[in-house]
Amino acid sequence: MCNPQSVDIVASAEDRSTIDIDSTDREFVEMIKRVGGPNIQSCYQCGTCSGSCPAGARTNYLVRLIIRKALLGLKEECISAPELWYCTTCYTCTDRCPQDVKPTDVIKAIRNIAVAEGHMLKPHQSVALKVLEAGHAVPLDKESWQKLREKVGLEPVPPNASRYHETIEEIRKLAKKSGFDKLIAPKEE
Amino acid sequence: MAKHKFYHFLGCIIPHRYPSIEKAARIVFEDLGLELLDMEGASCCPAPGVFGSFDRVTWATIAARNLTIAEAGGHPITTGCNGCFASLWDANHELKHDEELMKTVNDNLAEINREFKGSIEVTHYVDALYSIAGLEKIRKHVTRPLTGVRMALHPGCHWMRPAALKQKDNSERPHIFRELCETSGATYVPYKDELICCGAGGAVRTADVKVALDFTKQKFNSLLEAGGADIIVTPCPFCELQLDLGQVEIKKHFDLDYQFDILHVVELLALAFGHEPEEFGLSTHLQYMQRKSEPNWERLGLKT
Structure with a gap:
């Protein structure tokens, strides 16, 4: 088992204090519903999601916990949690959820909000940048990859954005229009 | 037509x-x-x-x-x-x-x-092959059945999930991908964790490759507990990368050795249709390139 974040149970006493419902962000649930998790309020906390989750079996990622926190309006705790990024989007929870909460969509919506508010991991930033630079998240970025294609009897450069550079121009225009280019711009340290 | x-x-x-x-x-x-x-x-x-x-x-x-x-x-x-x-x-x-x-x-x-x-x-x-071409037509093209080859499957997630939306197969007990792969003549080997994710998706491989590989390791161990297999077949290149190159990465990160040949379903069918592995470059899979190894031809029943 790899356990990246060993949780210090004793030191988290502060987190166990009473939740002041007046200081939580009530807009957060509405935001999640709008961004792509419309069914979040159907959750009755049965835990089928976490019980089905292969990521939860090896990390501190708990779908049920994140959804409960979101419903309570604990926005900062949800969007700044590193474990938010351990969901592989396998949709097992979505297929098993008895309330049709679509937990995977809820998690993706929370991720969207996290990114919009500046919580983006560096490696994710680089993958996003690659799409704007090359048109592909996994680009044909070395001659050896072209050789590999020739070795199997294909033309060295496939008929996608690797060959058609106007594609990259179009992707950049789209990213500029949607504001995505600013979203993923490397932040100043 | x-x-x-x-x-x-x-x-x-x-x-x-x-x-x-x-x-x-x-x-x-x-x-x-x-x-x-x-x-x-x-x-x-x-x-x-x-x-x-x-x-x-x-x-x-x-x-x-x-x-x-x-x-x-x-x-x-x-x-x-x-x-x-x-x-x-x-x-x-x-x-x-x-x-x-x-x-x-x-x-x-x-x-x-x-x-x-x-x-x-x-x-x-998978849709084009199963629903448009059809299994009957595919079986007619199988001139070199992979008889005796033990075949495990990794259907992966997004072809059939979310099941209510995709409406293709029962994601708890899928049969379409298995039936398609079985046309090759290889013998289906079930294992407990056949349906869990390979670990690569959802931006997890990019964020933390060790966590991603931990999923892969669980799958491999589950398959070995079921008696092992000669090949693992998948309908996805990202799963294929995770299972294939993943073996080299697991060796590096966890010092564990696994030796599985990983095939995409179209690679499996190309072989079953009688094409030689050189025609599509089976040996260019990244685990072979990096390990300077070759597919286990004997286990695949292709060369002696």
Whole structure:
């Protein structure tokens, strides 16, 4: 088992204090519903999601916990949690959820909000940048990859954005229009 | 009957890392009389777990741009990647059912003089093979059955999930992918964790490769507990990368040795249709390139 974040149970006493419902962000649930998790309020906390989750079996990622926190309006705790990024989007929870909460969509919506508010991991930033630079998240970025294609009897450069550079121009225009280019711009340290 | 034509959506991993899958697809589709058309200027789908997690509107916009290429030609898309399928199929579906999203996306696309119309369908190779060509026709092309080869399956996630939305197969007890693979004559080997994710999706491989590989390790161990297999077959190049190159990475990160030959379903069928592994470059899988090794020809029943 790899356990990246060993949780210090004793030191988290502060987190166990009473939740002041007046200081939580009530807009957060509405935001999640709008961004792509419309069914979040159907959750009755049965835990089928976490019980089905292969990521939860090896990390501190708990779908049920994140959804409960979101419903309570604990926005900062949800969007700044590193474990938010351990969901592989396998949709097992979505297929098993008895309330049709679509937990995977809820998690993706929370991720969207996290990114919009500046919580983006560096490696994710680089993958996003690659799409704007090359048109592909996994680009044909070395001659050896072209050789590999020739070795199997294909033309060295496939008929996608690797060959058609106007594609990259179009992707950049789209990213500029949607504001995505600013979203993923490397932040100043 | 007119020949079925598909726009061939390549994506990133197939043409740029596992070109043997692209070649095998061309061979198998041609054998079956299905025509694959180049999708000129297509980009990244874009990766559903990555871009979908960052910004849904941008994800849907870039996916819609790809869809417009096929809409212009008026033929359905087919792709051999669960991730590309998830982006293109899901975006196509969401845009057709969400007026507000469609309006926003088309506002964006107007910037490059394109418009999403919602006039075509997106299929996976598995759909094209199972539902269009059909198992009966496929069986007729099997001239070299892989008799005696023990075959484990890794169906992966996004071809069939979310099940209520995709409405293809029972995601708890799927049968379509198994039936398709069984046409090769290989013997299906069940194992407990057949249906768990390979670990690569959802931007997890990018964020933390060790966590991603821990999933893969669980699958391999589960398969070994079931008695092992000669090959693992998958319908997805990202799963293939994770299971194939993943063995080299697991050795590096966990110092554990696994020796499995990983095949995409079109590579399996190309072999079963009597094509030689050199015709599509089976030996170019990244585990062989990096380990300076070769497929286990004897176990595959191909060379003695």
